[in-house]
Amino acid sequence: MVGPGVEILLAILIILKRTRLIAAVWCIYINVWSFIVQVVILNLSDKVPCSCGWYFGKMDWTTHLVFNIRPLFGWCVSRFH
DSSP: OOOHHHHHHHHHHHHSTTTHHHHHHHHHHHHHHHHHHHHHHHHHOSSOOOOSHHHHTTSOHHHHHHHHHHHHHHHHHHHHO
C-alpha cells in the first residue's frame, strides 16, 4: 500500500504549520483506505495471512483492525473535543 517513505514524508509535513492540514487529510485517507482493505480481506477470506512482523503477526485480524482504528479515533477526539 503505502511505503515508509510516504509515511515519513507525511510525518514531516504534519510538523510544519503550512502543510499540517493537507498532511492530516492524507493520513486520514491512508487510514480509511487501509481500514476498508482490511474489512474486505477479513470478510472474503477464511484464513488471512498477516505480514506485519513478529508482534503484529501474533494478533488476530479483529485485534489488528481495532489497533489500526485507534490512531484515527484519537485524532478525531483530540481535534474536535
